[in-house]
Amino acid sequence: MVLRSQETKITPAQLAKMDTSFQAWMRERHQAAILKRNAFLEELSHSDPDTITGLSYTGMDLEILPDLEKYKQVTRINVSDNQLKKVPATISYSRHLKSIVLTNNQIKSIRFKKNDSVIRLNLSENNLKRIPRSIKKLPNLKVLTINNNRIKRIPRWVGRMQSLNDLDLNYNRLKLTKASIRRLKNMEVLQMGGNHLTRLPENVGDLKRVKKLNLGKNQLTDVPASVTQLDSLNTLILYSNHFKYIPVTVTQIPQLQELDLYYNELQYIPRELGNMTHIKRLYLAFNQLKELPDTMRNLKDLTFLYVHHNQIAYIPRWINTLSNIEILDISYNQLFEIPDLSVMPALNEIDIQNNQIAYFPWTLLEKPNLKFLIVKDNPFILSKQEVKQLEKLTEELQTRGVIVRN
Template identity: 30%
Template structure:
């Protein structure tokens, strides 16, 4: 009540007036003063309301650009205008409005924070140098989340400097057309409201990077949606959308797109123009097919198609970077080699709750697969080749009518099951030593060559044998076949097998990790089609200059070796996209050379001996992942590293001497 009494003497120039008995301002003046200095105002969870029940409307209207004012002694207040709202003129309506108003409104001085003279200035208060109101900072961040707003005032146009506007978790049924005046807006969060449409004016926000509209009641989107050309993140999940505008083709900077939990029956082929898209979520829609044009989205890393009506798995000939594919709870009956042969980077394949009856032997093409979920299908037997997946950590098989594997074996866990499957590989193989009988002491994996893997999968596999040399019989078994993948990892090799040069016309993926190599022989340098080289966990201290002949090399893994300097030859391989050099002893890098590598997106230098990070590294804008943790440098601090690559690069760039 004391606050109410103080409110009765408000100055008429303060932008709004109060009569005795009215509630005090819902926003403390201290917050307003702080916002004038910081440019940020957080009014989340303050029980604010602004809508048709606000018939007293002194603190900002929802439909017009001005602020309604009360004349001295006049208790008849014109109702505010609100899109889709009716004025409350009856006594009962006014009573309801007063009840709502007691919970607090969005005061007009919030919208007019950069226009009106502060209330303190009218009281002739002295201002220190830091408090001079005429030097106030424009409001750039406004948070009105978790209130009871039914609509936003058109006065939002009075905050043109806003870069962040967060009004999620309210009761909004519309967005004011004045939103189009916020030409600097970069992030708009209107999620968890009751929006039924999006105004055309929103499409004028050419600087908008993040638009969150999930959990609303949207039925359609404006045709001009493609004008939001700066968008990097768009969340439209949990709405009622049945179609997507073809103008989505212009959202070429989009990195994350969430369309989950809608009513989409198809995806427009135009979204294939999103060349930078990394994550696409179409979970729980009505999709029956996926457009073939989707295959051209070469940057896609995560694809969610769960809970749809797909009857077959689409073929993805260009998805070489795809790491996660989720297609559970569909009606897929067949999984073929054509579906798998282009998914070499896949780490997670989720196929639960479908109608699969079998798996192809070509499942071993997915050499990087870490998780395979086949729960609740109709699979009666497993291919023994499944045991040759070296990275598989989780194999979920519950709810399948498996007949060839005992239940107690299934209960022993993934690794025991894979070991069992490897022991059963007998068909279409030939003995390493045809003249020597296989005894009870001979492990099947040591005594046989997997001819099927060579002929059908184009994989030459001889790993985990603890062998000091690769037997000639292994190379002899290749014959005239074209082998694309070589896996000699987890042995005790002191040198690279010389006969590997025989595979130079076809091999593109070589794994020599976990051996005892102290140098790289020139035989490896002539594999001119090589795109992926894994030589981690060896004793390497340098790389030969001849490696610059590997003009197609995209990924190289040098982790856990003994490098003390960054291998100079890597600077001269312009095709490199990923360099993994963690857990070595590297003391410095050349940022000018790194910047010239315009395709390099991932650089892992964790746990090395970097005493400083050159600021010029901040100019390497192509880096999407830069890992520096575990080095002895003092700056950037750990708090900055934790914010991610973009924050680290921005920090480094700010420290470049001018």
């Protein structure tokens, strides 16, 4: 007999009830926001404007921004989680203002008064179709967070903002061109994840100042050869793309210290990875890897190695020679045995769960600097006496603050 799950059908009456419940919840939320707003404005009305250095109008369902001109000593303004559609120029009136946060509104247009003191601006989670032109009036802006909007292009004037060096454009609708790259030449931190990018412009190597480049959650399968010219780059995030192999050009980025290729379709690691002698953090989990090449023994600076959720059947003994590794996660693979990891001096967090390991790694429990150990879901062959011994040792370790999962 074949049992099939029946599709749940929602009647019009049930829909109406659900809709009524949601509307009731929205009314309660709105009423709470109004009470919060009224209480805040009442308190504000009794305060001396010249003594206020921070204003927070969060979660008040504001549709219009209050007049802020009299607050001349303000350094921080936060108007997130409201219903603003327009933002007037008075928001940047204070000559002491350093930070403006306008996240999670419905902003479609915004104006700024010229202000040399603002260095941080957050416009994430709005309805912006373009980077607002009036940002030019904040010439000393350093950090612009404008993720989760509908932005498609990088305007020319962005390249002329000499102080702007940290730009978060995650989760937009970017269409990158060679001109876009030229306009981003001043960036040191550049985040463009979640933009459905299928390719990068050939001149991406012109981003000479970039130290951190986030291209995660796109649809990339390769990178241009010019990435080898990214002399300042130390962190490259390629998380959740469609790479079937690690591009050899990536292994030639001279100062790269962190490489994230989680959730790709990697089938092997190129031997050239062993040339990345500066690499410290390597994230290769959730792929289809079957082995670690011998050249990886050259990665003497490596501190974090994550290769869990792959198809690895063997961990080479040379892993013990990587004396700087602090965190090793080889869980959810197809391992039948592991080398003696207890001899690795810096190693303090180890995860070997969900493999096929039969011999319990007793020496790990004796490791003096152990902080975290997960060994569960392995077919360990243990006598009754050994089970009791393991329980006792686990309790002793936990009293010392060591986390053990077995």
